[in-house]
Amino acid sequence: MKTEGKKVLERSKDFIYRNARLLDRMRFAYHFENGTKADVLRALQAYQNEDGGFGNALEPDMRCPHSQPVTTESALLIIQEVSGFDHVMLEGILSYLQGISLPGGGLPRATTAVNDYPHAPWWTTEQDHMPSLNPTGSIVGILRKQQERTEFQAEHWFQEHIGFVWRCLEESATGPGDYHDAMQWISFLESASGEPERTAHYKRVLDKWLxxxxxxxxNIHAEGYVHKILDYARTPDSYASRLLQPDDVERHLDGLVNSQQEDGSWNITFPAVSPAGEQEWRGSFTVDHLITLKAYGRLD
Known part of the structure; x- marks a missing residue:
């Protein structure tokens, strides 16, 4: 292992085992210490509720214990990270998603239950029955890409979600509204099949926006709540990677290494809802950034 990469990993390991929540300690162990998928999923399962959805501050800026669509998306992303779709948790997730599906398709971004608990201002929710591309597009994409369970994909509730996302794309003639919408587009379009011309059209729209x-x-020096190259291309096989120049990617990898804090973590770029929330985000982000550095060979 190169000296620089070794130091980055050692500093992060110390931070994670000192400060990160159990879930992120297990993610770190899985990716860097021969940890097991089962250990990650066992830690993740603690956030799952009886209705099959996820809450309990898995999304650190939403301290609501009740199940939420976007928190369930977060769980699916971790399940995808460790190829854990064979786990019993998926059965509960499908039941929860079907139960909150709105007429005509679409999942709400969040429900008004979040308002009763500490939360970031952007999670304040006025009504329970407003369908949203975020997180519907990502959830549909994740569930279509996995191959452990496929029978539900032909069911009416799931097909309505697919139709809803296509309508959202059609109504956005110039592309996504922001980074978060772009990630919904990417997840959905990467999973699309059976309509190659339609998919190709919206990929062209997306590419132009990106x-x-x-x-x-x-700009590697851009500050504030911005989303740079490695937010879109977290690994070399990410959708956006083909739109980037290798030299630009290398500059941003250098910037990522150089922005590691003395304690081994990486800072967040937005205000957290609480000190605990900030610490949880820093642990999660640190594992995320290490996965990126590993994928690009910077920890070899």
């Missing part, structure tokens, strides 16, 4: 002024932030 390479435009509102898309990928190329």
């Amino acid at each position: 390479t435009g002024p509102n898309g990928i932030e190329m």
